[in-house]
Amino acid sequence: MASMNISLPDPMRDYVQNRIDSGQYASVSDYVRDLIRRDQGGVEDEERWLRDLDASIVQSLAEMSAGGGVDLDEACDMALRDLDRAGKARR
Template identity: 35%
Template sequence: MATMNVSLPDALKAFVEAQVGERGYGTSSEFVRDLIRHEQARTELRALIADGMASGPGSELDDDYFTRLRGRIRQAADA
């Protein structure tokens, strides 16, 4: 695993330390890694959304659409 040093102002350092204690992280590194993973996931989701928007017109989001969606979810849960 590579090491990276990050300089933080006192207020941000205190915030990180508080989050470590409040959220049950073992170290500040664990907290920062979790933040980075969340940012990666957010970035990937934004890219998927942009790809979907660029792919052309989508389905009409009416009651029938949501009824079909609920049915597919139920089928997947039963499988």
């Protein structure tokens, strides 16, 4: 296993040491490995979200090109009318 040396300001070093002293981590290396795993997972989640978003955009554009979909202005007007009716019904 490779090793790395890092420098931390005293407050950060103390924070890490408190996490170790509380039993949450076995060592500084354990703490850093956990941070890296969490970061990797976050990056993977973001990449998956972006792929899903891209696919959704492509699908929506294809639907719009085929004559589907709803005009945004019309959809907003409908939503506002529905909200207005719901507000009047409560009165």
